[in-house]
Amino acid sequence: MHLFTPFRLGSLQLPNRVIMAPMTRSRGGAGCVPSPLAGTYYAQRASAGFIVTEATHVSAQSATTPGSVGIYSAAQVEGWRGVTAAVHAAGGRIFLQLWHVGRIAHATEALPVAPSAIAARAERRTAGGEMRPLPVPRALAIDEIAGIVAQYGTAAAHARAAGFDGVEIHAANGFLIDQFLRDGSNRRDDRYGGAAANRARFLIEIAAAVAGAIDAERMGVRLSPTSSFNDMQDSDPAATFGTAVTLLNELRPAYLHVVEALPGHAMAPPPGTARVAPELRRLFGGPLVLNGGHDRATAEAAIAAGEADLVSFAVKFLANPDLPERLRRDAPLNPANPATFYGGGAEGYTDYPPLPE
Ligand SMILES: Cc1cc2nc3c(=O)[nH]c(=O)nc-3n(C[C@H](O)[C@H](O)[C@H](O)COP(=O)(O)O)c2cc1C
Numbered sequence: 632m633h634l635f636t637p638f639r640l641g642s643l644q645l646p647n648r649v650i651m652a653p654m655t656r657s658r659g660g661a662g663c664v665p666s667p668l669a670g671t672y673y674a675q676r677a678s679a680g681f682i683v684t685e686a687t688h689v690s691a692q693s694a695t696t697p698g699s700v701g702i703y704s705a706a707q708v709e710g711w712r713g714v715t716a717a718v719h720a721a722g723g724r725i726f727l728q729l730w731h732v733g734r735i736a737h738a739t740e741a742l743p744v745a746p747s748a749i750a751a752r753a754e755r756r757t758a759g760g761e762m763r764p765l766p767v768p769r770a771l772a773i774d775e776i777a778g779i780v781a782q783y784g785t786a787a788a789h790a791r792a793a794g795f796d797g798v799e800i801h802a803a804n805g806f807l808i809d810q811f812l813r814d815g816s817n818r819r820d821d822r823y824g825g826a827a828a829n830r831a832r833f834l835i836e837i838a839a840a841v842a843g844a845i846d847a848e849r850m851g852v853r854l855s856p857t858s859s860f861n862d863m864q865d866s867d868p869a870a871t872f873g874t875a876v877t878l879l880n881e882l883r884p885a886y887l888h889v890v891e892a893l894p895g896h897a898m899a900p901p902p903g904t905a906r907v908a909p910e911l912r913r914l915f916g917g918p919l920v921l922n923g924g925h926d927r928a929t930a931e932a933a934i935a936a937g938e939a940d941l942v943s944f945a946v947k948f949l950a951n952p953d954l955p956e957r958l959r960r961d962a963p964l965n966p967a968n969p970a971t972f973y974g975g976g977a978e979g980y981t982d983y984p985p986l987p988e
Contacts, residue, residue: 654948681724687786692741725795748769922944
């Protein structure tokens with residue numbers, strides 16, 4: 632069993648286990664419509680086992696980040712249709728990552744929303760382009776929650792209408808669902824707060840809505856149990872995420888995507904944190920995708936040891952459109968240019984070269 636052993640994921644046959652991790656590239660146009668270049672960018676990477684797109688807003692309430700993209704309007708669905716057609720024509724498979732930023736936003740006409748009125752001690756780019764500290768968000772009223780849950784179901788249906796093979800629920804990296812999951816950001820005293828099962832309720836309701844809209848076989852879920860990115864903390868990550876995964880299991884998602892970066896990586900758990908991915912692997916009944924700082928050797932080792940079925944790569948896939956082939960041949964990798972990660976045009980997006988023939 633290794634990175635190039637094919638894998639069956641629901642009804643999809645994956646040619647390899649080298650997954651393209653979701654990456655925000657901030658090149659969306661007016662109305663959060665994907666850039667016309669997005670089809671080229673993703674199609675260049677169609678040799679992935681499957682692609683997970685950049686995080687994509689489920690509603691206008693989330694859509695405050697410059698250059699970000701959505702799946703709530705007809706124009707967005709139309710834009711994505713071009714992307715999925717290009718990827719499928721190139722022989723690939725592609726999932727759309729569903730996003731609500733929650734408190735990781737600046738106030739526009741309205742304050743950003745969150746489970747509780749607790750600001751993330753983090754900075755984010757404003758529409759004007761400067762990095763600024765984030766405001767204290769508005770705590771969601773309990774009667775607003777069902778509406779947001781329903782938006783995920785609608786977004787999933789839109790994703791299928793746009794030609795995606797499935798969706799990935801972004802419950803990682805300190806965005807809205809993660810804000811509900813962890814007790815550092817969720818101090819609610821209603822049925823969405825307190826005990827771990829209550830904090831998981833928002834995620835589980837969303838997963839049920841998505842599974843109801845498009846079938847669980849086409850739904851993945853991304854978690855980052857021990858990452859502190861976006862000022863996240865939890866008093867007992869193993870219990871919080873173990874509970875969430877045990878509940879998710881009942882819905883039989885297509886896969887679980889766990890971000891728990893290897894030591895030395897910028898997104899690695901703070902020093903001294905116990906790893907939770909092995910426990911989630913034990914609890915989850917379906918395929919597991921592992922992410923964070925992997926290279927060919929560490930990915931092969933994780934699959935060989937049974938720690939994961941699939942491994943996802945972000946920065947290496949960004950800079951190497953033919954990453955599976957390069958890993959297979961153990962060929963050199965293009966270095967990535969962080970200056971072109973977010974925003975801009977073709978440079979650093981569609982111009983990373985493949986290996987010469
Ligand atoms: C430019 C960039 C954008 C990212 N955007 C997202 C995103 O939209 N959604 C997400 O879940 N993770 C996002 N991430 C995190 C990556 O998916 C991944 O977890 C992280 O880069 C570690 O993987 P790597 O070591 O293979 O790069 C982003 C990372 C980078 C570098």
